[in-house]
Amino acid sequence: SQQGEEDPQALSIQEGENATMNCSYKTSINNLQWYRQNSGRGLVHLILIRSNEREKHSGRLRVTLDTSKKSSSLLITASRAADTASYFCATGLNAGGTSYGKLTFGQGTILTVHP
Amino acid sequence: DGGITQSPKYLFRKEGQNVTLSCEQNLNHDAMYWYRQDPGQGLRLIYYSQIVNDFQKGDIAEGYSVSREKKESFPLTVTSAQKNPTAFYLCASRIRQGWVEKLFFGSGTQLSVL
Numbered sequence: 001s002q003q004g005e006e007d008p009q010a011l012s013i014q015e016g017e018n019a020t021m022n023c024s025y026k027t028s029i030n031n032l033q034w035y036r037q038n039s040g041r042g043l044v045h046l047i048l049i050r051s052n053e054r055e056k057h058s059g060r061l062r063v064t065l066d067t068s069k070k071s072s073s074l075l076i077t078a079s080r081a082a083d084t085a086s087y088f089c090a091t092g093l094n095a096g097g098t099s100y101g102k103l104t105f106g107q108g109t110i111l112t113v114h115p
Numbered sequence: 116d117g118g119i120t121q122s123p124k125y126l127f128r129k130e131g132q133n134v135t136l137s138c139e140q141n142l143n144h145d146a147m148y149w150y151r152q153d154p155g156q157g158l159r160l161i162y163y164s165q166i167v168n169d170f171q172k173g174d175i176a177e178g179y180s181v182s183r184e185k186k187e188s189f190p191l192t193v194t195s196a197q198k199n200p201t202a203f204y205l206c207a208s209r210i211r212q213g214w215v216e217k218l219f220f221g222s223g224t225q226l227s228v229l
Contacts (some may be wrong), residue, residue, distance in 0.1 A: 033217060042119075042205055042220030043158075088157060092216065102173070103218060105150075105157040 006089060006106040014114050019076040021109040023089030024069075030092040032065055033103065034074050037086045046074075046087075081115045118142065121206050121221035127229050128193065128200060136191045136224045138206035146209040147189040148218065151175060151202045158205060164189055193226060201227050 007022045023032070031050050035043040049056045049065045049072065056063045062075040076083055090103040119140045128134045140147065146165050150158040160173030164183040178197025183189055193200045203225050207218040 031216065035218075040203075040223070040225075042121075042222050043207075043218070044220070045217040048215075048217060090218075102148075102160060102163060104160070107155070107157040 006087070006109045008109060009107070010110045010112070012112045012114065013079060015079060015081055017079055017113075019079050019083070019111055019113070021074045021087050021089075021111070023072045023074070023106055025072075025089075025091045025106075026070065027093065029067075032063075032072050033090045033092070034061075034063060034072075035088045035090060035105075037088065037108070039085075043088065076111075079111075079113045081113050084111060084113050086110050119206060119208055119219055119221035121204075121224050123224060124222065126224055126226045128226060129229050131195045133192055133194050134226070136193070136204055136206075136226070138189045138191065138221060139187055140189075140208045140219075141187060142208055142210070142219060143186070144208035144210055144219070145186070146211075147183070148207045148209070149173075149179075149181065149189070149191045150205045150207065152205060152223075153202050161191065161204075 005024050013019055031048055033048045034046045036046055037043045047058045047061055047063050049063050060077045065072045086108045088105050088108045090105045122137045148163040149161040151161055152158050159175050161179050162170055162173050162181040164170035167183055167186050170181050170183050178194055180192045203223050205223050206221045209218050
């Protein structure tokens with residue numbers, strides 16, 4: 001079963017607005033990552049947040065992690081039409097303190113940014 | 116340019132046929148992965164390899180096989196036992212340096228059944 005579940009499944013906004021996507025997971029994690037996928041292409045890594053971190057920034061991206069609620073959010077500020085893509089969260093599981101690199105992906109949020 | 120190359124981009128399989136998807140990386144990464152993506156869904160792990168000559172089953176390995184004879188190459192064979200092979204297949208490799216960890220993905224192979 002999928003570890004991560006994203007919400008909403010689809011999000012449509014105007015250029016300049018902020019976009020917020022949420023991810024929930026079920027078990028203890030080592031880290032949580034966000035990836036972006038343009039249609040018909042591979043995924044591109046955006047940002048990683050460790051289980052002992054609560055917030056992280058990278059450019060127009062802001063990620064939060066609440067391990068007590070087993071949830072994360074990705075905020076894209078001042079969105080652009082080029083941000084149109086699918087966004088996936090992926091969780092790295094805690095396996096005896098060693099990460100084996102096995103990421104479990106959610107079903108993704110399809111973001112459409114209208115010019 | 117360093118990266119991951121998947122080929123072919125599109126592949127068609129006849130019933131009862133085995134087909135092999137190629138994945139090559141020049142990033143010098145030890146770990147490599149194969150994921151399957153169905154329309155509107157997330158990625159599911161098929162197989163992964165932490166090191167040459169070693170690989171483990173993922174969540175949906177039935178009907179698939181892999182080999183890892185070279186560090187650069189991790190081909191995936193979709194066998195005739197896989198009854199629903201139509202999907203987008205993604206290969207990835209992993210970099211891990213201390214707390215920095217992420218996957219690099221190829222551009223994918225779309226497999227369809229004739």
